[in-house]
Amino acid sequence: MTGQKPIVELRGVSKSFDGDLALANVDISIRDKEFLTILGPSGCGKTTILRLIGGFDTPDVGTVSLGGVVVNDLPPEKRAVNTVFQSYALFPHMTVFDNVAFGLKLKKQSASDIKQAVAEILELVEMGKFANRKPHELSGGQQQRVAVARALVNKPLVLLLDESFSALDRRLRKQMQMDIKHLQRELGITFVLVTHDQEEAFTMSDRVVVMNHGNVEQIGSPREVYEEPRNLFVAGFVGETNLFDGSVASCIECDKGYRIEAAIGQMQCTLTVPAIFAVGEKVKVLLRPEDIKILPWSAYTHVEGNPIFKGCVVETVYKGTTYDVVVELEDGKTVLATEFFNEDADNVSFRRGDELAVSWIEGWEVVLPYEHQSEL
Ligand SMILES: Nc1ncnc2c1ncn2[C@@H]1O[C@H](COP(=O)(O)OP(=O)(O)OP(=O)(O)O)[C@@H](O)[C@H]1O
Ligand SMILES: [Mg+2]
Known part of the structure; x- marks a missing residue:
């Protein structure tokens, strides 16, 4: 200690x-x-x-x-x-x-x-x-x-x-x-x-x-x-980031949680940083690659809570114990998801061109003050 x-x-x-x-x-x-x-x-x-x-x-x-x-x-x-x-x-x-x-x-x-x-x-x-x-x-x-x-x-x-x-x-x-x-x-x-x-x-x-x-x-x-x-x-220097533009729609639970209206749709975010945002304020919503969930589009039925976005695999990157999947969403935005190898499969479960349903692990979002990304 x-x-x-x-x-x-x-x-x-x-x-x-x-x-x-x-x-x-x-x-x-x-x-x-x-x-x-x-x-x-x-x-x-x-x-x-x-x-x-x-x-x-x-x-x-x-x-x-x-x-x-x-x-x-x-x-x-x-x-x-x-x-x-x-x-x-x-x-x-x-x-x-x-x-x-x-x-x-x-x-x-x-x-x-x-x-x-x-x-x-x-x-x-x-x-x-x-x-x-x-x-x-x-x-x-x-x-x-x-x-x-x-x-x-x-x-x-x-x-x-x-x-x-x-x-x-x-x-x-x-x-x-x-x-x-x-x-x-x-x-x-x-x-x-x-x-x-x-x-x-x-x-x-x-x-x-x-x-x-x-x-x-x-x-x-x-x-x-x-x-x-x-x-x-800090977010960008210590790891990979997926950033979405959003704005604070309303306060759900006083200073513990906010409802964030983001460019990717309605998403509910739990604040983990002790920062206070005003209703209407522009923010950035951060999701790490390991927070992103991907499913073959054909296997998607419904995931409780989170909206689902359609995307297409543009690249997979071998990382040893994991691999990164680069996904292009329908609006052109690129998202990075980290996946573990599927033990049952010989190789990666996702390949270039695959159509995917993209969501994220609820509660793992981080809400950050809005800045222009070019400052990174
Ligand atoms: N003796 C010096 N004379 C003039 N400029 C200096 C001097 N020492 C440091 N600087 C300047 O101060 C800034 C900070 O330098 P510093 O050596 O602390 O950086 P650093 O974070 O250690 O970088 P690096 O990772 O490259 O070692 C730099 O812009 C550097 O050019
Ligand atoms: Mg130095």
Whole structure:
């Protein structure tokens, strides 16, 4: 379990480079022992946040606090924070042992203490037998373990990881993600990971910060940001979306549910986000591909509650354990549905050209404030 006390806090932090705003009034509160991921597209300000926490940069406006103390002007070496940079930045001429021992030598610890601490941490990342190798004699994944060991040996309160897995192949990346997650649980240290990979963010994190253009769009558990995105950007960045235009026709159950009149017909939506919409207000209705139900048109009789739309399969996309079905509705709108393979059939149940009845799982709709989709 993660504690509730904030160990790192950014309050009203703004930062510009050459007049361009890289961070705009950012508030993030990171709990002790939590695994927090900062997720967002390239250039949205992720590394800038890590640099401010690590002390490599100072905010123009606002405060950065560690353990409740404002540290805006405290240099990196005086902060109980260590960073694993994307490039790993190992010293090429030093052995693995010396790379990891470097920080402890600077702190003038005794040779025997250093030897013991380095040996322990190398065992932890399963690199004990490589202690005498140089970085160029290691694979990318092994170098990464050394970089993590070098940061952890200083026993930081907070470990910052910047795109640490992006250089690794898929299998190794998955392995490292699991290893790092276990390590974090074992050590009880707060981890802050930066990534632009939604799957990685969801795999690793207690909470995710979704960023765009220097703004925090949403902070929540992976499930919250996926199932209850606050706006179209978050909805689109963390998963596939089917969006329908609609407007609020009436309020069914005070602030818990609305009747939404959407372009696709009358649909009843249950609000999952704590937002209040006015009657008549334009909205977007989001359905994830796994919320869409499809049936052969010939098999359709009647499904209680939801309207049924006629559509035609234009494409099927193999995804390993599932496949996506791209359906064109009669009005020309395209809908994406995720299907599991039918165990009884040799292959997919739906094929190009098939006529379908399209509906959705009631109650899984998300109502979002109206925005133009070109902003995505
Ligand atoms: N030292 C700097 N000088 C000038 N501009 C900078 C500097 N550091 C960052 N920026 C700018 O600030 C913005 C945010 O950069 P940042 O490195 O935080 O993005 P990022 O989210 O980490 O992106 P990526 O995923 O590509 O690493 C970018 O527009 C970048 O060009
Ligand atoms: Mg970056």
